[in-house]
Amino acid sequence: MEGELAHIGAGIAALGTGLAAIGVGNVAGNFLAGALRNPSAAGGQTATLFIGIAFAEALGIFSFLVALLLMFAV
Amino acid sequence: MEGELAHIGAGIAALGTGLAAIGVGNVAGNFLAGALRNPSAAGGQTATLFIGIAFAEALGIFSFLVALLLMFAV
Amino acid sequence: MEGELAHIGAGIAALGTGLAAIGVGNVAGNFLAGALRNPSAAGGQTATLFIGIAFAEALGIFSFLVALLLMFAV
Numbered sequence: 001m002e003g004e005l006a007h008i009g010a011g012i013a014a015l016g017t018g019l020a021a022i023g024v025g026n027v028a029g030n031f032l033a034g035a036l037r038n039p040s041a042a043g044g045q046t047a048t049l050f051i052g053i054a055f056a057e058a059l060g061i062f063s064f065l066v067a068l069l070l071m072f073a074v
Numbered sequence: 075m076e077g078e079l080a081h082i083g084a085g086i087a088a089l090g091t092g093l094a095a096i097g098v099g100n101v102a103g104n105f106l107a108g109a110l111r112n113p114s115a116a117g118g119q120t121a122t123l124f125i126g127i128a129f130a131e132a133l134g135i136f137s138f139l140v141a142l143l144l145m146f147a148v
Numbered sequence: 149m150e151g152e153l154a155h156i157g158a159g160i161a162a163l164g165t166g167l168a169a170i171g172v173g174n175v176a177g178n179f180l181a182g183a184l185r186n187p188s189a190a191g192g193q194t195a196t197l198f199i200g201i202a203f204a205e206a207l208g209i210f211s212f213l214v215a216l217l218l219m220f221a222v
Contacts, residue, residue, distance in 0.1 A: 005079060005081055006078060008085065009082040009083070011085065012082070012085035012088070012089060013084070013085040013089070015089055016089040016090070016091050016092030016093070017088075017092060018092065019089065019092030019093055020091070020092040020095035022099065023092075023095035023096040023097070023098050023099025024095070024099060025099070027099045027106065030103035030106045031103075031107075031110070033107060034106055034111060035110055038113070041109075044113055045113070048106060048109065048123070051102070052098070052101075052102025052106065055102065055131055056095040059095035059098065059131070059138075060092060060095055062088070062134070062138045063089070063091045063092045066084060066087070066088035066091070067085070067088065069084075070081055074081055074084075080155035080156075080158075082156055083156045083157070083158050083160070084159060086156070086160050087158070087162035089166065090162040090163045090164070090166025092166065093169060093170060094165070094166040096169070097166075097169035097170045097172050097173025098173060099173070100174055100176075101172075101173045101176045104178065105177075105180045105184070108181050108182075108183070108184025109184055111184065111185065112184050112185060112187070116184065118187060119180055119184055119190065122183065122194075122197070126173070126175075126176025126177065126201070127176075129172050133165050133168055133208040134166060136162070136165050136208070136212040140158060140159065140161070140216075140219075141159070141162065143158075144155055144219065148158075148220070
């Protein structure tokens with residue numbers, strides 16, 4: 001651990017983790033809006049829901065990974 | 075590893091990764107909203123869903139790549 | 149490599165890459181929303197989808213290019 005400026009960077013990277021949550025919220029929110037309008041179709045779209053959440057969540061985890069690396073690896 | 079300012083840059087680049095998740099969430103969210111309104115057409119648009127996710131996800135991974143380069147390559 | 153401030157700039161440029169992903173997500177998301185509402189017309193708009201994605205994606209790649217240039221060329 002060489003410098004404290006990396007800690008500022010880690011904090012900013014954690015912001016990216018939070019932004020990714022907006023994307024995940026869009027996916028799950030639209031699913032819920034549609035599923036409550038047409039509940040009989042909800043079961044068939046569960047796989048798509050998890051695919052969409054997984055891709056958005058992955059980007060948030062990348063951002064979290066950058067924060068961890070900035071704190072403990074650089 | 076020459077300078078610590080690059081670590082702040084890496085944190086800012088991770089923000090871009092999170093922003094890309096909003097784009098991915100828009101794609102998957104709109105797909106789910108439409109698929110639950112018209113489930114019979116959802117199968118035919120699955121390819122478009124993955125194309126849209128792939129292009130948005132690619133930009134997020136570019137941003138993640140910049141963060142990794144800033145931490146370990148410059 | 150002359151200055152470390154360029155590394156902060158590279159991180160900020162990566163932000164632009166992520167922001168472009170929101171644009172790509174808007175294009176693909178609106179296509180999917182419309183295609184699922186009127187599936188029979190979706191095939192005729194596939195070219196427009198790719199044109200929209202390409203132009204938005206190009207701006208994200210320009211932003212990525214600026215980040216790369218800031219890290220390795222200036």
